[in-house]
Amino acid sequence: xxxxxxxxxxxxxxxxxxxxxxxxxxxxxxxxxxxxxxxxxxxxxxxxxxxxxxxxxxxxxxxxxxxxxxxxxxxxxxxxxxxxxxxxxxxxxxxxxxxxxxxxxxxxxxxxxxxxxxxxxxxxxxxxxxxxxxxxxxxxxxxxxxxxxxxxxxxxxxxxxxxxxxxxxxxxxxxxxxxxxxxxxxxxxxxxxxxxxxxxxxxxxxxxxxxxxxxxxxxxxxxxxxxxxxxxxxxxxxxxxxxxxxxxxxxxxxxxxxxxxxxxxxxxxxxxxxxxxxxxxxxxxxxxxxxxxxxxxxxxxxxxxxxxxxxxxxxxxxxxxxxxxxxxxxxxxxxxxxxxxxxxxxxxxxxxxxxxxxxxxxxxxxxxxxxxxxxxxxxxxxxxxxxxxxxxxxx
Amino acid sequence: xxxxxxxxxxxxxxxxxxxxxxxxxxxxxxxxxxxxxxxxxxxxxxxxxxxxxxxxxxxxxxxxxxxxxxxxxxxxxxxxxxxxxxxxxxxxxxxxxxxxxxxxxxxxxxxxxxxxxxxxxxxxxxxxxxxxxxxxxxxxxxxxxxxxxxxxxxxxxxxxxxxxxxxxxxxxxxxxxxxxxxxxxxxxxxxxxxxxxxxxxxxxxxxxxxxxxxxxxxxxxxxxxxxxxxxxxxxxxxxxxxxxxxxxxxxxxxxxxxxxxxxxxxxxxxxxxxxxxxxxxxxxxxxxxxxxxxxxxxxxxxxxxxxxxxxxxxxxxxxxxxxxxxxxxxxxxxxxxxxxxxxxxxxxxxxxxxxxxxxxxxxxxxxxxxxxxxxxxxxxxxxxxxxxxxxxxxxxxxxxxxxxxx
Numbered sequence: 001x002x003x004x005x006x007x008x009x010x011x012x013x014x015x016x017x018x019x020x021x022x023x024x025x026x027x028x029x030x031x032x033x034x035x036x037x038x039x040x041x042x043x044x045x046x047x048x049x050x051x052x053x054x055x056x057x058x059x060x061x062x063x064x065x066x067x068x069x070x071x072x073x074x075x076x077x078x079x080x081x082x083x084x085x086x087x088x089x090x091x092x093x094x095x096x097x098x099x100x101x102x103x104x105x106x107x108x109x110x111x112x113x114x115x116x117x118x119x120x121x122x123x124x125x126x127x128x129x130x131x132x133x134x135x136x137x138x139x140x141x142x143x144x145x146x147x148x149x150x151x152x153x154x155x156x157x158x159x160x161x162x163x164x165x166x167x168x169x170x171x172x173x174x175x176x177x178x179x180x181x182x183x184x185x186x187x188x189x190x191x192x193x194x195x196x197x198x199x200x201x202x203x204x205x206x207x208x209x210x211x212x213x214x215x216x217x218x219x220x221x222x223x224x225x226x227x228x229x230x231x232x233x234x235x236x237x238x239x240x241x242x243x244x245x246x247x248x249x250x251x252x253x254x255x256x257x258x259x260x261x262x263x264x265x266x267x268x269x270x271x272x273x274x275x276x277x278x279x280x281x282x283x284x285x286x287x288x289x290x291x292x293x294x295x296x297x298x299x300x301x302x303x304x305x306x307x308x309x310x311x312x313x314x315x316x317x318x319x320x321x322x323x324x325x326x327x328x329x330x331x332x333x334x335x336x337x338x339x340x341x342x343x344x345x346x347x348x349x350x351x352x353x354x355x356x357x358x359x360x361x362x363x364x365x366x367x368x369x370x371x372x373x374x375x376x377x378x379x380x381x382x383x384x385x386x387x388x389x390x391x392x393x394x395x
Numbered sequence: 396x397x398x399x400x401x402x403x404x405x406x407x408x409x410x411x412x413x414x415x416x417x418x419x420x421x422x423x424x425x426x427x428x429x430x431x432x433x434x435x436x437x438x439x440x441x442x443x444x445x446x447x448x449x450x451x452x453x454x455x456x457x458x459x460x461x462x463x464x465x466x467x468x469x470x471x472x473x474x475x476x477x478x479x480x481x482x483x484x485x486x487x488x489x490x491x492x493x494x495x496x497x498x499x500x501x502x503x504x505x506x507x508x509x510x511x512x513x514x515x516x517x518x519x520x521x522x523x524x525x526x527x528x529x530x531x532x533x534x535x536x537x538x539x540x541x542x543x544x545x546x547x548x549x550x551x552x553x554x555x556x557x558x559x560x561x562x563x564x565x566x567x568x569x570x571x572x573x574x575x576x577x578x579x580x581x582x583x584x585x586x587x588x589x590x591x592x593x594x595x596x597x598x599x600x601x602x603x604x605x606x607x608x609x610x611x612x613x614x615x616x617x618x619x620x621x622x623x624x625x626x627x628x629x630x631x632x633x634x635x636x637x638x639x640x641x642x643x644x645x646x647x648x649x650x651x652x653x654x655x656x657x658x659x660x661x662x663x664x665x666x667x668x669x670x671x672x673x674x675x676x677x678x679x680x681x682x683x684x685x686x687x688x689x690x691x692x693x694x695x696x697x698x699x700x701x702x703x704x705x706x707x708x709x710x711x712x713x714x715x716x717x718x719x720x721x722x723x724x725x726x727x728x729x730x731x732x733x734x735x736x737x738x739x740x741x742x743x744x745x746x747x748x749x750x751x752x753x754x755x756x757x758x759x760x761x762x763x764x765x766x767x768x769x770x771x772x773x774x775x776x777x778x779x780x781x782x783x784x785x786x787x788x789x790x791x792x793x794x795x796x797x798x799x800x801x
Contacts, residue, residue, distance in 0.1 A: 002616055002644035002670075050453040062637055063611035064735070065656075066437030067456035069525040088724045089633035091625035104628035105724050107743040133531040134524065136545045154498065154528025201601035204608070208594030211640045213611050217451040218601075229480065248452050316493075317477055318459070326454015335493050337501035 020174075020250075025167035026058035026094055030081075032160050036129070037078045039156050043125035043148070045076040046141060051325035052131045052157060054251045057085045060092040063214040063248070070132040072112070072141070077121040084119050109140060116144045129153030158329050162322065163349035168252065169373060172323060172351050175212070175254030176371045176382040178247040182206040183256055183385050186219065190241065190260065191267050196221040196232040199243075207247055216246025216253045216326065224259050225364040235262050238270040240364040251325045255353045256383040257369040259283075261390055269389050275363040276390065283366045284392035286310040287356040290319075293346075294354060294372055294379040300332030300342030303354065315357040315367070323351040323371055350374040351382070366390065407567065409658060410485050412560035413445040417465075417472060419553040424467045424522075427549060431514065432465040432522040434546050435497075438733040439463070439524050441659035442554055444472040447481035450607030450656065457527075462495050466514060473513070497527040506530070507537035522546040551738045555730070556758035561660065562782050565731060565760060566791050568605070568657035569780060572664045573794045575599035576653075580797070583670055585645040589614045589638045596653060605655035609662075609735050613652040614638055617773040629723050632768060634776070643670045648680075648773045654735045661735040663762050665778030666794065674798040683767045683775035684799035689714045690765040691779055694727070698781060698788045700757055704728075704741035704750030711742075711765060720765045731760045731780060759783040760791065775799065 033056050037045055047053055048070035054061060057074050075084040085097055088104040103115040117123050125148045128141060132154065141150055164172065185206035186199040203219035223230045224240035232241055239262040246255040261270045272280065289310050293302035300320060307314050314334040322328035322341070330341020346352070355369025371382040420443060424432060434440055437448070437456055443463035451459075464473040474482050477494040492509070496502035510518065517540060524546040526534065534543060557565070579596045593612045600608065613635040618624040625633045635652055643649065647670040654661045667684075669676060676684065693710040711720055711727050719742075721727045727742030739753050739761070760782050768774035777796060781788040 001618065002642055002647050004616070004639070004641055049457060051457075060637060062635060063452075065450045065452070065456075065607060065609050067435055067453055067460065067525070069436050088629065089625045089627045089636070091633055091636045099626050099628075102628055107726075107740060108745050111744060130531070131528055133526045133528075134545060135526075135543045136547075138531070150531075152528035152532035158498075195602075197601045197604065201598035204597035204601060205594040208590045208597065211590050213590055213593045213638055215452065215608075217449050217455055218607055220449055246452075246455075253452070253454065321458070324454075326452045327458045328454065329458070329498060331458060331496065331498075336496055337499050337505060339499040339501045340496055341499075 020167050020170045022058075022094075022167070022250075025165065025171075026096070028165045028167070029055055029058065030083075033076055034078075034081065036153060036156050036160050037076070039160075040127070040129050040151060040153055042127050042129040042151065042153065043078050044122050044128045044145070045130075045153060046072050046128055047074050047131045048072055048133075048137070049131045051251065051328075053085075054325055055157075055161065057083055057097060058094045059085055059087065059097070060250070070130075070134050070137055072116060072137055075116065075119050075122060077119065079121050109136070113140055113144055116140070127151055129156075131157055161324060161328070162344070163347060164324060164351050164373075165349070168324070169349070169351065171250045171252035172254055172371065172373075173382055175216075175247045175249035175252050176256070177254070178207050178210050178212045178249060179216075179245045179254045179256045179371075180383050180385045181210060182219070182247065183243060183245045183258060186221070186243065186245070187260055187388075188267075190221075191263050192235065192237055192265055193233050199232070203245055212247050212249050214248040216248050216255055217244065219246075220244040224366065226362060237262055237264040238273070240276070240366065242365065242367055248326065253323050253326050254371050254383065255323065255369070256371065256385055257355050257367055258385055258387065259366040259368055259390060260388055272389050273363075275360065279358055279360050279363050279366050280387070280390045280392050282310075282312065282358045283356055283368060286312050286358055287368070290354055290356055291372075291379065294352065294374060296345075296347055296374060296376065298346045299344060300330055303332055304342065312356075312358050319357070320352050320354040323353050346374045348374055348376050407560050407563040407658070409445070409560070410483070412558060412564070413483055413485070415558045415560070416442055416445070416553070419556070420465055420549065421467065423549045423553045424465065429520050429522045429544065429549060430467045431510070431518050431520070432546055432549060433462065433510075434524045434550070435460055435462050436524045437461070438659075438737070439546065439550055441733040442550065444474045444486075445483050445659065446474055446476055446478070447606070448476075449478060450609075458496075458498060460494050460497065464510075464513070497530050500529050500533060503527070503529045503533045504537055507533075510538070517541070520544055522549055524550070554732050555738050556756055557732060557760055557782065558758070561732065562758075562760070562791065564658045564660035565662070565780070568655055568660050568662035569664070569792050571600055571603045571605050571657060572653060572655050572662035573792070574603055575655075576651075576664060576666075576794060580668060583643070583649075583668055583674075584672055585670055586642060588640045588642055590640045593638055600655045604657070606658060607656040609654040609656055610652070611638060613650070614643075615650045616641065616643065617648045617650055619773045620770050621768075631723050632766070632774070634722060645671050646674075650776050652778075659733050661731055661733070663731050663735060663778055663780060664792075664794070665764055665776060666796070667775045667777055667799065669798050676799045679769065679772050680775070681799060683769060683772075684796060686715060686720075687765055687767045687775045687777065690720050690767070691763055694763055694765070695781065695788060698755065698761065698783060699786060700755055700783060702755045704739065704753035705747060708742050708747075708750055715767070720767060722766055725764065727765060728761045728763055731762050736762075755783050757783050757785050761788070
């Protein structure tokens with residue numbers, strides 16, 4: 001039988017090559033969980049969102065697509081500091097979670113209740129923090145811990161997780177590099193007649209080749225030219241194509257967005273029209289203003305103001321969001337409530353995805369965005385794919 | 396109801412599919428006296444509203460949420476989405492809304508305002524599949540007088556029976572998955588990495604028209620013994636284990652499991668392969684396959700309307716001397732639809748009473764996944780998919796069992 005990889009058990013393939021100290025990463029996250037429980041005076045934390053389970057347990061878990069309802073998948077007890085994980089096997093589970101801290105997956109509510117009740121300290125809890133809930137899970141938890149008040153810990157968890165440790169930043173760098181590389185591989189295949197789904201396939205292929213088999217989102221390639229939603233394969237040379245690529249490495253996200261000029265039939269770069277050059281110049285001016293706001297003391301409000309001072313209308317959807325174990329708050333943009341994080345001050349160690357979008361009816365849309373790290377002196381770009389023929393400063 | 400002809404032609408009428416699903420959901424709401432259903436889970440939203448979505452990691456999907464709200468008696472569902480261009484074309488504009496943001500207090504207050512605006516008389520009950528932290532905390536105040544109940548009680552029964560269009564989608568998703576796998580299996584030679592197989596598979600599946608990938612593809616190398624695998628809470632075989640950059644070696648037995656999406660419907664591909672340039676099953680491996688085949692044949696012989704789940708588990712056990720030929724943390728059979736595993740589930744730890752109460756009906760989809768394990772020699776696991784018809788079943792999967800049946 002082939003030997004199992006030693007580096008694959010709790011993180012994907014490039015772990016060792018990137019010198020990420022996963023043991024330290026988990027220890028620091030565990031301290032944060034202790035602080036969250038102190039903040040809220042919790043006896044136990046019961047979490048069910050995938051990102052929170054990963055944060056609390058450090059386990060590498062089987063990835064499935066999409067939003068899933070809450071399920072009590074991980075428990076942390078304040079008194080002992082021990083973490084209990086719903087997992088039928090120890091594979092992917094870090095060594096600090098012993099075999100007696102695993103509870104097996106079950107379809108049976110009574111079995112789950114018995115498993116939870118057997119966790120030392122849970123049933124006597126007075127205050128239990130949760131990150132989400134369902135009506136049935138609330139009944140179950142009340143039955144398991146009859147004396148407990150069940151409290152929403154989601155906001156405190158989010159707040160405490162906002163500043164990324166150096167090891168978390170390193171994971172995000174790997175994901176960002178994978179996203180950049182996958183975008184480059186896809187764009188090498190872009191030419192008139194190529195379908196968007198072939199490019200999506202190239203993204204998945206390159207990411208997996210790098211050892212990253214989990215996407216942040218299925219890569220999207222779509223027309224950014226005027227005239228609506230023409231499929232990518234029907235776009236002529238010189239048309240604008242928007243590209244959105246995201247990767248998840250060890251749970252952490254990296255994301256890059258570009259607008260590319262459709263090359264000629266043999267892949268030769270197209271030459272931008274004067275209108276496209278003008279639009280690229282506007283994007284560049286806007287993005288400079290956005291980046292000026294990306295510094296300690298800046299905030300989402302400043303990003304929104306950057307659009308205004310650049311004279312560009314706000315697009316629909318987020319112009320920036322937090323980056324961590326997948327997408328995280330703050331969510332900044334038109335249509336998000338005021339308390340979604342726009343007023344949160346940026347601080348060193350925060351990671352954001354920030355995008356600029358400009359449009360002209362006769363020319364189309366240019367949207368491009370980067371994963372960035374807030375540093376003491378400002379920010380650092382973690383993605384850096386080029387802009388091709390649309391780079392500004394070429395006339 | 397589904398006929399063989401519908402399935403074989405694979406014709407899918409998406410507006411009809413959405414209409415018929417919606418009717419089933421409305422019927423369940425009426426039967427259970429639930430005036431409103433609000434769902435956030437990706438599979439549930441697909442079922443209730445059928446939008447085209449960009450499939451995403453759970454973190455993204457939990458923040459840029461697509462949600463569906465169904466009000467009893469309403470002609471169409473309400474869709475809340477960050478991608479309005481993905482809304483079904485027949486959905487009237489006043490039922491397509493910007494996304495709900497449920498991770499903040501203001502977002503939850505906005506949601507409560509939307510609910511009271513759409514049901515001015517108030518709601519005595521609301522079925523939900525998930526409550527964000529702020530929803531859970533604020534519900535007693537902003538949804539005062541509304542009892543929250545689990546959406547699964549409505550969704551489960553509604554989704555149990557598939558329409559012919561749903562079967563067409565599953566068949567098509569499975570076909571994409573299988574065609575992609577022919578290419579991957581041909582590349583299964585010593586020296587290839589698990590992650591490389593993933594890359595080949597996903598690229599081909601997207602090229603063939605998959606609208607998303609559902610699970611991180613699994614290529615698990617099976618240790619010959621239970622003890623040689625990871626620790627498990629039940630002492631039995633661990634499966635599925637996550638993919639790494641492990642290099643595969645000649646003779647490795649790998650259990651493959653993948654699932655892609657087509658218009659929201661999942662495929663489910665399960666096979667056992669042997670790594671090699673011209674792999675051959677040993678006599679024992681061939682015998683494992685033969686016993687697996689016996690279990691499937693005996694189980695399928697009982698598949699017809701009116702049979703119970705217990706009839707099927709008894710048939711499966713009957714051909715292997717009373718042993719339980721499936722993994723204890725899973726099942727002999729699960730359903731398939733907008734979730735990669737949904738009702739009906741047969742042979743789970745919900746127990747024999749649950750299996751006895753499950754009566755097969757036409758339109759149910761059954762994924763059979765028995766496992767034959769000879770400790771010391773690993774085992775055989777594959778998945779075959781059938782739909783229950785008026786007088787038996789029809790296959791929805793069609794992939795060879797190489798190198799075991801050669």
